[in-house]
Amino acid sequence: MQQLPEGSITSPAGFRAAAVAANLKYTDRLDLTLIVSDRDCSAAGVFTRNQVVAAPVLLDKAVLAANNRTIRAIVANAGNANACTGATGMANGRAMQAETAAVLNLGIEQVLQLSTGVIGMQLPMEKLKAGIQQIAPLLAPDHGIHAARAIMTTDTHPKHAAVRCSLSGGDVTIGGIAKGSGMIHPDMATMLGVLTTDAAVAPDLLQELLGTAVNASFNRISVDGDTSTNDTVLLLANGAAGVSVTTAADRQLFEAALTTLCVQLAQMIVRDGEGASKFVTIEVTGAADDEAATAVAQTIATSPLVKTAFAGSDANWGRILAAAGRAGVPLDQTTLALRVGIDQSNELQLVGNGTPTAYAETDAARIFAAPEFKLRLDLGAGSGHAVVWTTDLTHDYVSINADYRT
């Protein structure tokens, strides 16, 4: 597997993209993008599990249920989430789809859409339609990074990557863009992501591979525990490389490459977490099963007391154990062991048998003061294992979210 520098959704053959500043909410920045495949794509999607669901999520689900074989385009905007917008919001979403289909000479059911931004405001349809007209002539096979910029909200930089892997029939490329900074939690897709590949993959297999990759990546990150009304990851496969994913061996290679790409994009989201100053890996081992390990890891990753301790570079392991103790899984406090480290080879054990070891406070403080570190909590109960990635909870997080709309 090979990493492509400056990779994005237009790294795979046969995809083009463009973006414009349509002034939907922001002024003078890219906020509307089109991603187009030169040929029909198999398509798969993973969507928010929040029960308050935005119009684009409902519309994409309907499109994919009717057609996951001839998708050609994705239209996406930032600044307005088209969520809690009722029947008008649904009609506007359909119009956004129809307008895109018209300028590209496609059927409506060949177009998917994404929206992100403020909840509860109707899309400014005139500006949106003008923007779509304006983008179409700009489509180019090297503009994927513009698309990554155009879907940003509170993100501080664009997120994009691509990998290439060698299958039995030849090389295929997988590219992706993502956005997300707040409202990030491992309950599901938790952000917007678009993935493309020039491999040929049947729709059912594509959906299965996407589910596996998302579960090992975007479902493992948490910034603030909140999930969004709009979270969506879409994957288009256009087959332009002339290489099919069919054999078990190819499937495994492709899945590994896709997962690697998704983990990269997911970690970019955590690193760009609202107000984040630290990137923390939380590994839980020795749980009864993987599900229990995940519950404990996620409870630690979302604890305000743990996350403020990270912000203060405070090796406050008591809060970490207390968070584990309320995760809703059986736990024997006398078998807990906690280790921390900047890299795996150099771990410091803070807790053994549920009580503190004789570690030096200065050693622990040095680790917690690092911009990246890892916690490893062993429950001493079984072989269940999980890793999640999270951030600290800082003054800047409060500033960003106390003032977002104003």
Add this chain to the structure above:
Amino acid sequence: MQQLPEGSITSPAGFRAAAVAANLKYTDRLDLTLIVSDRDCSAAGVFTRNQVVAAPVLLDKAVLAANNRTIRAIVANAGNANACTGATGMANGRAMQAETAAVLNLGIEQVLQLSTGVIGMQLPMEKLKAGIQQIAPLLAPDHGIHAARAIMTTDTHPKHAAVRCSLSGGDVTIGGIAKGSGMIHPDMATMLGVLTTDAAVAPDLLQELLGTAVNASFNRISVDGDTSTNDTVLLLANGAAGVSVTTAADRQLFEAALTTLCVQLAQMIVRDGEGASKFVTIEVTGAADDEAATAVAQTIATSPLVKTAFAGSDANWGRILAAAGRAGVPLDQTTLALRVGIDQSNELQLVGNGTPTAYAETDAARIFAAPEFKLRLDLGAGSGHAVVWTTDLTHDYVSINADYRT
């Protein structure tokens, strides 16, 4: 029912208290207290459901299992939680009990204990024993407020109250003190509380009444969603008023008075929440059942995005709906209605049928800028109902918790 000014645990007849500065962690402030009844008490307790549990919780549970009829004293300290302290911590807890029993001429099994403060450090036993020796001569029937001061950690002021109610056999008094500011969440008792009464109540009934009162009060507050290793509420009934709670009518009156007292103490904890600048009541109506209503209310109350919006006086109802949508209960977004107001008689509807009404943003902003306001979310599905009380998430919360140990 009558509110007693400056009421506390020594307001009921036959209770005395005292506190000293034992320098267990803090210097020059009260940090150790004794609460003593002149006669044997029925006793009841509600404890943390966290599975990482402090020694005093384990020891109190053992005492109450063996003896809930002749309790005479509670010894409590602040500054050290005696949690994650292993076998030494258990031995220290037993010694704390034994020392208290010795100076008061009681049996060990007549003494309960409470500890709060930093996790993972052993109690300084010499200072603790010296302190207990020092307190005993100071016990007085008007020092309950000193006890309230001595159990404070990050609390900014002591929390105490008392009520009097008239039963068929005469008047009885119920008094209480509580502490708690961070690590507060409605999963259970979520803080330290001591309640006393001079009514005579059989132990089983006392436990039942305490459970009901705690569920309607301390289980309804949330500061940060974290639960503690030490959360405990104890209730002692010494019968000094010569009035028994036996008839159904008396029981109802007593339960109402006890619940009122617990709600007062619980709301004091929220108002003193770490860094809190707002007191917010969240009411959920129209849920399938009360359990579903509680789940939605608590998810809203613990959402970092909702709580930072409160801090910013931002009427960001989209975050409130998005939090409701991830509460894990079935929800129809098209039937949601959200109203806000400073008092019940003057509500402003922000959302109807899941979409925004034509409210004036300035009206909403005025309500969210108030130091106290109420949200009422109707799910439009049934008659389930719940109320929880919470705070905003401010810069001060981050400051307090990023620097607590240092």
